[in-house]
Amino acid sequence: MLELKNVGYCIDDKRVIDAISLSVARGEAIAVTGPSGSGKSTLLRMIGDLISPTEGEIYFKGKRYDAYKPEALRLQVSYLSQSIELFGETIADNLAFPSIVRKDTFNQEQAKTLMAKVGLHQYHLSDSIHRMSGGEKQRVTIARQLMYRPDVLLLDEATSALDDENSVRIEKIIFDIVKKGTAVLWITHNDAQSHRYFDRRIVIKNGRLVEECDKS
Template sequence: MSELLTLNNIYFTIEEKNILNNISLHFSNHERTSIQGKSGSGKSTLLKIMAAIHPISQGSIYLKGKNMKDIDYTDYRKSVSYVYQTPHLFGETVQDNLSFPSSIRDEVFNMEKAQSYLSDLGLDYLSFSQDINSLSGGEKQRVSLIRHLMYPPEMLLLDEVTASLDEESSEKIWQWILAQADRHDISLVWVSHKSEEQEMATRHIVIDQGRLVENGEIDHV
């Protein structure tokens, strides 16, 4: 597997407090990585650093050998995509969200693909004109996921994306995510407190008080 994302000696500081302390990690194509740790340990901050949502205080990040500072922000986010625990939708309708990735690429919205993905996640009853304010939290999360995968990124970062969903819905979403990752060779990195989701990983990372304390592949027997 080729190296996709490299973090070198990353620090993230707020008001003179180190939230992340000297984190160095390498991520390869098609990995499935679970990040674990206690609440407040820095897990979500690490994902946001990787997604270029938070600026690093010290250190460097490389995407396929190129310094993140030298990559256009929009281009970087096309390759490394972050899904929030609380879904971020915008505009007024379902279509406003699902068509956004094509609009920033100046391409035609693939309605057939979007409809297929809605059906995959049990949302075939939604119309493209549906008001996003009428959606439940679970529906918003699934629409958000579809938006991120209309154009598959090279790395998908998932921050507790099924925390508010029941077991059956969570399982269905993860089956779909893993299928998309296999189909499009996406490297997955996620934070989850659910043991069954941690067990899907081929590698796990443990963060404690902003420090990397464990990083290794998982031997599934």
């Protein structure tokens, strides 16, 4: 479903990503690991079409990225950044945003169900986001990302602000949608997490894919 062919990224004469080739199948989960500053986030930002490769090509469903309108591609290949980015005043402001982008009706029942799944059942959609803890805000961003199920979900340290109990809770939600066909690439520095559930584990060092291990 997703294929990278000799993808590279250079900025200011610095090579951040160097000739990475990778194929991702429908419903496949890949843990992306490696040292800080090795290019993992840049790689996911390229796959998420937030920046363009300076070398190589990325294909989605057999077509090059430039064959798609960026807005349409980003609805199918969804990127959740490492930083916690909420907007507006309320939880509803955030969970309604994906439906606004799609010019669709906001499904409040689904939003409430997702809030319960991420462990925030005590909150109402009308509640302010400004008094929430960092971990709670991170879970709102995850719920927002899952209001629509993408074909590819890119997660950059999606549980970094969460304790072990809530990390496992989020993992279960994510891998439930993997079973339904969503492909996931998940950057994690948690070694135990990188060995749970995933079909593959890849290691990025100095911008290169240096290791690739199947779950077996």
